[in-house]
Amino acid sequence: MTDTETQFLQTYDPAEYERPSVAVDLILMSVVDGAPAVLLIRRTEQPAKDKWALPGGFVGIDESLDAAAHRVLREKARMDDAYVEQLYTFGAVDRDPRMRIISVAYFALLPADRYAAALKNSSGDLTLARVAVHWPGETGGPVAAVGEDGPLPLAFDNADMLGLAMLRLRGKLDYSSVGFALLPEYFTLRQLQDVHEAILGVQLNKPAFRRRMLDKGWVEATGEREIGASFRPAELYRFKPLSQASERT
Amino acid sequence: MTDTETQFLQTYDPAEYERPSVAVDLILMSVVDGAPAVLLIRRTEQPAKDKWALPGGFVGIDESLDAAAHRVLREKARMDDAYVEQLYTFGAVDRDPRMRIISVAYFALLPADRYAAALKNSSGDLTLARVAVHWPGETGGPVAAVGEDGPLPLAFDNADMLGLAMLRLRGKLDYSSVGFALLPEYFTLRQLQDVHEAILGVQLNKPAFRRRMLDKGWVEATGEREIGASFRPAELYRFKPLSQASERT
DNA sequence: TGACTTATATGCATAAAGCTTCTATCTAAT
DNA sequence: ATTAGATAGAAGCTTTATGCATATAAGTCA
Numbered sequence: 001m002t003d004t005e006t007q008f009l010q011t012y013d014p015a016e017y018e019r020p021s022v023a024v025d026l027i028l029m030s031v032v033d034g035a036p037a038v039l040l041i042r043r044t045e046q047p048a049k050d051k052w053a054l055p056g057g058f059v060g061i062d063e064s065l066d067a068a069a070h071r072v073l074r075e076k077a078r079m080d081d082a083y084v085e086q087l088y089t090f091g092a093v094d095r096d097p098r099m100r101i102i103s104v105a106y107f108a109l110l111p112a113d114r115y116a117a118a119l120k121n122s123s124g125d126l127t128l129a130r131v132a133v134h135w136p137g138e139t140g141g142p143v144a145a146v147g148e149d150g151p152l153p154l155a156f157d158n159a160d161m162l163g164l165a166m167l168r169l170r171g172k173l174d175y176s177s178v179g180f181a182l183l184p185e186y187f188t189l190r191q192l193q194d195v196h197e198a199i200l201g202v203q204l205n206k207p208a209f210r211r212r213m214l215d216k217g218w219v220e221a222t223g224e225r226e227i228g229a230s231f232r233p234a235e236l237y238r239f240k241p242l243s244q245a246s247e248r249t
Numbered sequence: 250m251t252d253t254e255t256q257f258l259q260t261y262d263p264a265e266y267e268r269p270s271v272a273v274d275l276i277l278m279s280v281v282d283g284a285p286a287v288l289l290i291r292r293t294e295q296p297a298k299d300k301w302a303l304p305g306g307f308v309g310i311d312e313s314l315d316a317a318a319h320r321v322l323r324e325k326a327r328m329d330d331a332y333v334e335q336l337y338t339f340g341a342v343d344r345d346p347r348m349r350i351i352s353v354a355y356f357a358l359l360p361a362d363r364y365a366a367a368l369k370n371s372s373g374d375l376t377l378a379r380v381a382v383h384w385p386g387e388t389g390g391p392v393a394a395v396g397e398d399g400p401l402p403l404a405f406d407n408a409d410m411l412g413l414a415m416l417r418l419r420g421k422l423d424y425s426s427v428g429f430a431l432l433p434e435y436f437t438l439r440q441l442q443d444v445h446e447a448i449l450g451v452q453l454n455k456p457a458f459r460r461r462m463l464d465k466g467w468v469e470a471t472g473e474r475e476i477g478a479s480f481r482p483a484e485l486y487r488f489k490p491l492s493q494a495s496e497r498t
Numbered sequence: 499t500g501a502c503t504t505a506t507a508t509g510c511a512t513a514a515a516g517c518t519t520c521t522a523t524c525t526a527a528t
Numbered sequence: 529a530t531t532a533g534a535t536a537g538a539a540g541c542t543t544t545a546t547g548c549a550t551a552t553a554a555g556t557c558a
Contacts, residue, residue, distance in 0.1 A: 018310040019268040022351055061267040061349055065340030089338045089353050091314030100310055102271055102353075104338050190505080208546050210506080215545090225555090231503040232555040439536080457515050459537075464514090474524095480534045481524040499558105506553070514545075522537075528530085 020100040024068045025056035025158070027087065027107040027165040028077050029131070030115060031182050031198045036131040036169075038162060039077055039115070040145060040152060044125070047097045048155035052129070052145060054162070056103065069106040078118035078126070082108040083181035088164050095157050107165040109181035127152070133166050133201055140167045169199050177218055180239040188226055188234035189213060217242060269349040273317045274305035274407070276336065276356040276414040277326050278380070279364060280431050280447045285380040285418075287411060288326055288364070289394060289401060293374070296346045297404035301378070301394060303411070305352065318355040327367035327375075331357040332430035337413050344406050356414040358430035376401070382415050382450055389416045418448050426467055429488040437475055437483035438462060466491060 028039040040052040055076035059068040065086070073079050087105040095101065115128050129145040129152050142159035143166055145152040154162070172178050173196060182195050193209050213219055220240040225233040277288040289301040304325035308317040314335070322328050336354040344350065364377050378394040378401050391408035392415055394401040403411070421427050422445060431444050442458050462468055469489040474482040 017270060017307045019270050020308065020310060021266060021268050022271060058266050059269065059340070059351075061269060062342055064342050065338060065351065068340075086337060088335060089314060091308070091317075091353070093311055093313050102308075102314065104340065104351075188505090205547055206505095207507080207548080211546085229504080230556060232505050232553075234505055437536090454516055455536095456517080456538080461515080478535080479525060481522075481536050483536055501558085502556085504553100504555085506551100508549105508551075510547105510549085512545100512547075514543100516541105516543075518539100518541085520537105520539075522535100524535085525533085527532080 020102050022059045023056050023101050023103045024059060024065060024072055025054045025090075025103050025105050025161060026069060026072050026077060027054055027105060027161055028073070028079065028082065028110065029107060029165060029169070029182075030110055030112045030128065031195045032112045032128060032130070034194055034198050036133070036166065036198055037112070037128045038131050038145060038165075040127050040129050040154075041076065042125045042127070043155055051155040052127070052152045052158075053155040054105075054158050059104075065104050069104075069108075073108060077108075078121070079108075079110060079114065082110045082114075083178065084108045085178075087161070087168060090157055090161065092157070103161075105161045105164070107168065109169075109178060111182055111184050113184060131162060131166060133163075136201070138167060138170055140164070166199075170201075173199055177239065177241065180218070183239075186222065186224065186236040186238055188236060189219070190234055192219070192237070269351050271308045272305050272350050272352045273308060273314060273321055274303045274339075274352050274354050274410060275318060275321050275326060275333075276303055276354060276410055277322070277328065277331065277359065278356060278414060278418070278431075279359055279361045279377065280444045281361045281377060281379070283443055283447050285382070285415065285447055286361070286377045287380050287394060287414075289376050289378050289403075290325065291374045291376070292404055300404040301376070301401045301407075302404040303354075303407050308353075314353050318353075318357075322357060326357075327370070328357075328359060328363065331359045331363075332427065333357045334427075336410070336417060339406055339410065341406070352410075354410045354413070356417065358418075358427060360431055360433050362433060380411060380415060382412075385450070387416060387419055389413070415448075422448055426488065426490065429467070432488075435471060435473065435485040435487055437485060438468070439483055441468070441486070 030037045039055065041055050043049055043051050043053050055072055057068065057072045057076060059065060069084055073082055073084065084106055087107045089102060089104045091102045093100060119126055119128060127147060129147050132144045132146050134143065135141050140163060142163040144159065145154055169178065179192065179195055183191060189210050192213060193204055193206065197204055218240060219237040222236045222238055224236040226236055227233065279286045288304065290304050292298055292300050292302050304321050306317065306321045306325060308314060318333055322331055322333065333355055336356045338351060338353045340351045342349065368375055368377060376396060378396050381393045381395050383392065384390050389412065391412040393408065394403055418427065428441065428444055432440060438459050441462060442453055442455065446453055467489060468486040471485045471487055473485045475485055476482065
């Protein structure tokens with residue numbers, strides 16, 4: 001910083017504007033039993049008491065947005081090392097009845113088996129709800145969450161956040177490697193296709209899907225085969241990031 | 250709002266967290282003479298004095314993010330009625346030396362001829378700088394702004410914002426109708442192709458481009474032809490939004 | 499051993515996209 | 529009036545991606 005900049009700072013009044021609160025919300029998704037799923041927390045306090053909310057938290061004054069998202073992932077969702085990507089910032093004036101809160105939504109992806117521990121210790125305030133998308137393709141719009149015993153009412157604008165996350169996921173699935181964040185390290189091409197079908201909500205053609213995945217160069221055959229299959233075991237593949245950094249954001 | 254929520258609000262302390270400032274920055278782009286261009290404002294105050302910055306402003310406590318973006322478009326960029334879309338939120342702790350400022354970047358598009366009035370009245374503090382993208386395809390990364398007399402140094406993280414805007418634009422150009430926001434109401438297919446080539450930074454095949462545009466059903470022939478052309482005048486087309494709402498976000 | 503089921507490969511039809519070439523239509527020069 | 533020059537626009541061929549049907553391979557289990 002230059003000397004003149006330092007001088008400037010001493011005369012600057014940062015209290016000139018009334019400031020909103022800034023939060024991050026996490027759309028932590030997975031694919032469970034052939035359907036997209038999202039991690040929700042039951043609200044025990046007002047507002048929106050007893051509704052279900054995305055894990056979130058306020059952004060600290062000395063904390064970057066990305067750091068806040070990872071902190072929420074750790075502390076509220078009890079997970080670590082997920083694929084995390086900023087999604088959209090929700091800034092309607094009345095989106096939270098308490099006060100003005102601007103929320104930066106992040107979406108995060110983890111394979112289904114990574115949720116088991118967190119859900120066990122949660123004593124019912126955490127749940128991995130099925131996501132019910134009622135629009136075709138990439139139409140967009142809010143989506144609902146469904147638990148074991150029916151629909152789970154979502155707090156605030158969380159249905160919109162969830163809808164936008166599904167939209168983004170559908171859009172990125174085919175030209176980026178996000179899909180692999182939903183699978184364990186070793187997987188069969190059938191599992192990969194199941195994940196794609198769950199996210200997209202459509203059936204895909206098997207030979208074409210397989211060809212496309214292999215042609216993209218994202219997957220690497222291991223020579224190993226799955227075990228415990230009732231019939232012919234499929235070959236196990238591994239995700240192989242492209243050497244050329246040629247992915248969209 | 251329920252009675253219990255009202256009761257809750259009376260006991261809630263909104264001053265619990267130290268809050269960051271929230272701003273919006275506008276990447277207002279166009280295509281001028283076959284090259285992408287962006288509207289910049291010369292900074293006359295510290296910090297980053299004499300550097301060039303994207304038009305921006307703080308978000309009012311009773312103002313939505315989208316409303317703030319449109320206000321900046323009107324007041325700082327002196328434009329109205331542009332295509333405006335939220336891009337990304339920049340939240341690094343030290344991105345502004347004055348204080349913690351989280352900035353929600355919006356990108357906006359206007360045809361080149363719409364800038365003339367604003368630039369005339371601006372007495373040199375506004376400029377429409379050429380955007381120099383040095384990465385191919387959708388690699389991503391910061392990009393530079395170039396004025397009449399060479400590079401224009403950008404303030405803060407504005408080069409990153411500009412880079413992300415170019416990336417998003419490249420990504421959306423082919424499957425969404427954003428390209429038409431850069432053209433006047435009536436345009437030739439050649440003009441449309443020129444815009445696409447400027448944004449993408451590559452030459453496109455003419456017959457293929459024409460077929461694709463016509464097949465998508467986005468353009469509508471008017472029967473009119475351009476005037477003043479030195480040779481055979483091309484037919485004028487008009488943008489025709491699809492009846493089915495089938496666009497990605 | 500053979501029926502059953504899924505994995506994997508192959509061949510064909512269709513559709514989209516790139517490339518080349520041809521024709522049409524205007525201006526401007528002679 | 530005629531023609532050269534330049535671009536618009538159309539048509540045909542080739543290549544490539546994708547959908548679909550089918551054949552073969554490789555396991556389990558009765």
